[in-house]
Amino acid sequence: MNAKVKQQPGRGYVYIAGAGPGDPELLTVKAERVLRDADVILYDDLVSLELVDQYNAVKIYTGKRKNSHHFEQEEINREIVRHALAGKKVVRLKGGDPFVFGRGGEEIDTLRAHDIGYEIVPGITAAHGASAYSEIPLTMRGISSSVAFCTGHPVGNIHVPDTDTIVYYMVASTVHDVLDAVAAKGRSGSTMVAVVQNATRYNQKIFTGTIDDFRTREKTVYSPALLIVGDSIGKFIEHNWYSRKKKVLLTGGDSSRYSPTGCITVHFACRKISGADLQAVEQAFGRIGDFSLLFFPNRFSVKYFFRFLFESGRDVRSLAHMTICSAGSAAADELRKAGLVPDHHLEPDAAGGYAGSFRERGITGSHILLPGSNSVDDTLVERLKGLGNEVTPLGVYAHEVRQDEAIDLDFIDEIYFSSPACVRNFHSLFTSIPERITVTPADLATEEAFRRLFGH
Ligand code: SAH
Numbered sequence: 001m002n003a004k005v006k007q008q009p010g011r012g013y014v015y016i017a018g019a020g021p022g023d024p025e026l027l028t029v030k031a032e033r034v035l036r037d038a039d040v041i042l043y044d045d046l047v048s049l050e051l052v053d054q055y056n057a058v059k060i061y062t063g064k065r066k067n068s069h070h071f072e073q074e075e076i077n078r079e080i081v082r083h084a085l086a087g088k089k090v091v092r093l094k095g096g097d098p099f100v101f102g103r104g105g106e107e108i109d110t111l112r113a114h115d116i117g118y119e120i121v122p123g124i125t126a127a128h129g130a131s132a133y134s135e136i137p138l139t140m141r142g143i144s145s146s147v148a149f150c151t152g153h154p155v156g157n158i159h160v161p162d163t164d165t166i167v168y169y170m171v172a173s174t175v176h177d178v179l180d181a182v183a184a185k186g187r188s189g190s191t192m193v194a195v196v197q198n199a200t201r202y203n204q205k206i207f208t209g210t211i212d213d214f215r216t217r218e219k220t221v222y223s224p225a226l227l228i229v230g231d232s233i234g235k236f237i238e239h240n241w242y243s244r245k246k247k248v249l250l251t252g253g254d255s256s257r258y259s260p261t262g263c264i265t266v267h268f269a270c271r272k273i274s275g276a277d278l279q280a281v282e283q284a285f286g287r288i289g290d291f292s293l294l295f296f297p298n299r300f301s302v303k304y305f306f307r308f309l310f311e312s313g314r315d316v317r318s319l320a321h322m323t324i325c326s327a328g329s330a331a332a333d334e335l336r337k338a339g340l341v342p343d344h345h346l347e348p349d350a351a352g353g354y355a356g357s358f359r360e361r362g363i364t365g366s367h368i369l370l371p372g373s374n375s376v377d378d379t380l381v382e383r384l385k386g387l388g389n390e391v392t393p394l395g396v397y398a399h400e401v402r403q404d405e406a407i408d409l410d411f412i413d414e415i416y417f418s419s420p421a422c423v424r425n426f427h428s429l430f431t432s433i434p435e436r437i438t439v440t441p442a443d444l445a446t447e448e449a450f451r452r453l454f455g456h
Contacts (some may be wrong), residue, residue, distance in 0.1 A: 012084030014111055016104050018097040018123015019043070022201040024051040026129060031093075031121045039088040042079060046095025046224060048201070050267045057091070073103060077110040084116045095224075097125040101151060101169050125149070127167040130199035130226050134206050135240040138165050140232040152178040152227060160185040165230030171195075172223035179215050182229055187211060192233035197225040202247045202266040203411045206238055247411055251426060252418030257330075257442060260414070268407050270425045277374065277395050281308050284369060284394050288318055291392070293366040296326040296342075297354070297380070298419065302334035304396035305371040316340055323366070327354060328443075348443035355383030364388040374398045375421050379448070414438040420449035427453045 015034045020026035027035075035041065038057040045063030052059055060079065062071040071079075076092075083090045098104035098120060111118045127149055131138050138147040144164035152158060152171035158181040160166070168178050175195060183189065189212035197205040207219060211229070246263045251270040259265070284291075285308070296302045309315070316339055325344040326332050332345055346357045358364075367390040370381070374395035384391045409430065415437055417423050423446060433439065433454060441447035450456065 017121035021129030130196040299330040
């Protein structure tokens, strides 16, 4: 008998995984694990950025969003193979389930042809997500005992099976054609119909009526949307459990400090943390002896400051002459990772803000180096100067407002701002916030920034 040969290390592996319909929590435990282990994630249009952003892998967007490179299926196949042959763990992440209108089959053919190992991780398909989040049972005792998943595209090839419930995918531009086909098959005009747009996302929207209602009404349907036909659709689904929940928008990269219970939370990074002005950073390190106090206003300022410090060949000994100050526990934790305990630990919510805490501690006549983002908090700088200090802000990371995932405030009940920079970035996207929305600032400085910019 021949012994089995263990697969050679160095050869990659591919997971074809479903990301679920939209709500980032509708992911299987297995998909979560493979995403965490992945070296490369190739993800589609319908996969939420909020989900993909959580992982460290190299992320490659293969969808068809505006202003971005359009990948043909062939090219996607080539990319998957290229990374796998380079020995990487690749996750091919698709909206919903990979085998429900997901072209997973074609990708597998390619993997087999190249003798690349793979697994398939199922996902919650849009029909199941929509069903649960809009309270439409797909089967119901006495009303519906069968269900079919069909495509509403292309128009010339619309199937109308004899099931009690039919769920049509890809209907954004074909709702009327599909309903004409359903009516032509002899379904009663009083049969219930629902369109579920953005199912399981904070901006889920549902339209219901009968087949006759829908055929006489002109309705714009935005993608992604499903059309459900069948009498298990109840009359009150517009007021389903999901639409009744409060929706809270959490801005900032790190919003773990705020976790409202019983609410739907929507993350909006509002920024992308990236590079810094390297020349300015190098200059500051070159004259580090001139500074007497180092003040870290947040976690990111610590993380990036030390990254650059170490990259420049220095270590914490070059800071030995300085007083070190940090604000908030996240920054203090990050400092500890670098082997430092701050001399002064400031509370973000202290009365009078940071400048108040500096005054209380009698910090004056210092030359303060203030690492932070490229968007300098002028008010803080002025106040610290007002106490008789010299202040040098140093951009160690950049805030860039990300506009690729716009937020529709119509669906939002509360906004949490995690920092003054988030308020400023948000203000560059939305000049006003509707009255009905509650605003929760993380601390006093954030509240001040909010009042200043939004005039509340
Ligand atoms: N593999 C996916 C389907 C891909 S086809 C799955 O299993 O769900 C793309 C179609 O899926 C869209 O045109 C739309 O009809 C449907 N779809 C995907 N996500 C959706 C969502 N959040 N809400 C409504 N429809 C969705």
